[in-house]
Amino acid sequence: MYALSSALQQNQTPRLYARGWFARHTQTEQLAFLMPDTSEWDTPLTGTPPAPPVAPDATPPVWWGQSSDRAPLLPSEHTYVGSNGWVVDSQHSESGHAMLANDMHLELMLPNYWYLAKITYCTDKGENITLAGLTLP
Structure with a gap:
């Protein structure tokens, strides 16, 4: 799965460089605000959602x-x-x-990302329903 993730995220290189630059050139509070570990999309099924990041004081970073x-x-x-x-x-x-x-948009390679899958289901009327296609490992 790591290879699949890498292939799908290869256009994220500039974002990774930007994150590294922010980590080296901001204070801890500024970094936590600019790049929080969680967002509103990380709400758990049970419990409380994560708190939003706290805005740092108004002091700009040194490089600003x-x-x-x-x-x-x-x-x-x-x-x-x-x-x-x-x-x-x-x-x-x-x-x-x-x-x-x-x-x-995945390249062809070995080992392949995809596996042939076929599911046959017998209904209560005795009819067979078949789903055929490809799936991830």
């Missing part, structure tokens, strides 16, 4: 308002061109069924 030599931006190794999702209606498919496809 000063000019600096910016580090060069890292060139992207990949070009992100958007989605390749597509839909074909039933009148234009060979099978006569509508088709829908999409991917998560």
